[in-house]
Amino acid sequence: NIGKIAVIINGYDDSDLSQYPLFPSVRAGKRAKVNSFAGAPVVSLNGHRVSQKRLLARWPELIVVEADIRELEQFDGFRDWRNDPDVIIGQVWPLLTHQCRRSLAVYCSRSGLVSIGSLGLQFKHLTEVMASYYRKGSAFAVNFLNSGDAQNMIDEIEYERYKVQYINYEANVISTTSRLWGGEGNRIQVAREKGQPLIITTDREMTKKKFLKGELTYKLSPIGGCTSLEPCDKISFTSIFACIDCEKSILDDDRSLKNIQRGLNNLKRGQSLFVPENPQYKQLESEISEIYNKLEKRGLRKKMDALV
Structure with a gap:
């Protein structure tokens, strides 16, 4: 292309x-x-060479120094770094584009903040074996996130992330006129219909404070929102419909049904690649039928089918 x-x-x-x-x-x-x-x-x-000069003009510290060699020796002690023709003190770092992925994998893993599954999703790896290969040797890398400056940066990022979660929660849950469903969504909707709305939807200041403290969360999911404080181990690239039955999910009649319909269309396109007698075709047929049955039980099948 x-x-x-x-x-x-x-x-x-x-x-x-x-x-x-x-x-x-x-x-x-x-x-x-x-x-x-x-x-x-x-x-x-x-x-x-022109790109290299441009980088050096902005970051003169890209020159190899003694401390860099010592760090490399700590990271991989089986390689003779001091006599390596590619890494010479006083010379420019031999940077390559792909090194960015390798460095991201190593330092994310060393920080202890990123799981191998999350790393694989970020890198679009089909197997965890490849993600493991990218982060090889990370136990010996420098954990630069232990520094005060790095921690302050992480705290700022976390604060902004919590704030964005509250903004999304306010827009998609508190202020929405769409009917909510899903595990947590149904609890909020039933309270509304009884005329006794939950305090998390009426006292916005209190709710915002809980979000900023990390006591409440609202993460956007493939088909709606998630209120679980723990990482999700149910959703994968091959199954984005786990939220339908999850007690922590907040779904709605507008956005969620459109996303579910889009997901079903993707399953049907994949199914069309096989003949009806193929086991893969039958497996996809079973998955599609199961999703339709779940929507039927909630009285949402016709509403979804009516969407353009």
Whole structure:
């Protein structure tokens, strides 16, 4: 796709793919290097040097120092870092784009704040084995989040996160006119209908204080909201409908039904790839039927089907 974009921008010739590079220069210019391809110039190494100079202008500390070597020796003591030709004191760090993913995995794991499952979701890994590979050696890494400055930053992020949760809760629960359902949503809705609304929906200042203290939470889920203070171990990429039966969920007739309908359409598209006799087809049919049955029990099937 990038190659097609380069063709459109610069008028390159990709009619003969054997003469079109895998990594063409998106912006043709003096720094582009033609090599042996007739269709388009390839990305020049000079561009990397220009990017490196730009980074150094902003962060001069990207030069390798003695403390860096000592940290590397602590991280991987089986490698001769002092005689490594790629990491030389006084020279620029040999940064590569993919190192950002590796560093993120290592330091997230070392902090103890990010589970391997969360890391796998962030990296879009299909298996936890790959996430484990990325964070290899993290036990020997420096836990820089132990510093005072880092802790202050984390506290600020947490405060903002709690504040955003309350804002979403106020908009989607307290102020909504849509009928609520789901485990916690049904409790709030029943109290409203009895004319005895819960204090968390009437005393906004108190509710906001509880959110900012972390005593209440409202996390957006694939089909609604979640009020569980603990990490969710029910939702996965292959099953986003666990919220329907969860006692901590807050769902509504508008947004939630639209998201459920979208999820069902995705299941049906996946099912269409198989013949009816295929076990995978039958498994998806069972999942779709189960979701429809849950909606029928709640009297929501017809309302969802009526959505455009």
